[in-house]
Amino acid sequence: MKYWLIKSEPDAFSIDDMEAVGTESWDGVRNYQARNFMRDEMEIGDRVLFYHSSCKVPGVVGIVQVASRPYPDHTAWDERGKYYDPKSTEENPRWVMVDFEFVEKFDEVVSLEAIKAEEALAEMYIRRKGNRLSITPVEAAHFEYILAMRG
């Protein structure tokens, strides 16, 4: 079992949206490193911190879990869509996605500010300056630590 953190802008798709739909296909990832994590390393049942970015209080707001094998991201084939990539074909898909399933919404945000105050979390990717990866691995100990911080 591995642990992850995924970012989402709550204006676009929040933990409340996640809870409302139950399961969501995580389309639109157009970064090779993030794609490789989904394609090569994620397994069904992996636990995932759900992080709100680009908002008033950035931080971890809940838990989801990996609910599918990786499969081609069909939004890359939609010429009208914003995720269109002419280099991705149905014969040779360049981008993949997985499904995430809602597990839990925290009573309170575990804010980035709070995360930065914890010596034990010094090595989390989310604390690195200029971090832009939307999907990152999380160490088991860090995952548990975040859970202990939730309201």
Place this chain on the structure above:
DNA sequence: GCCAACGTTGGC
């Protein structure tokens, strides 16, 4: 809205 960080693109 600013700006630093950084991945991607394209000219050479």
Place this chain on the structure above:
DNA sequence: GCCAACGTTGGC
């Protein structure tokens, strides 16, 4: 295959 230009991300 280098690297400058560009676009995007995301905290502040």
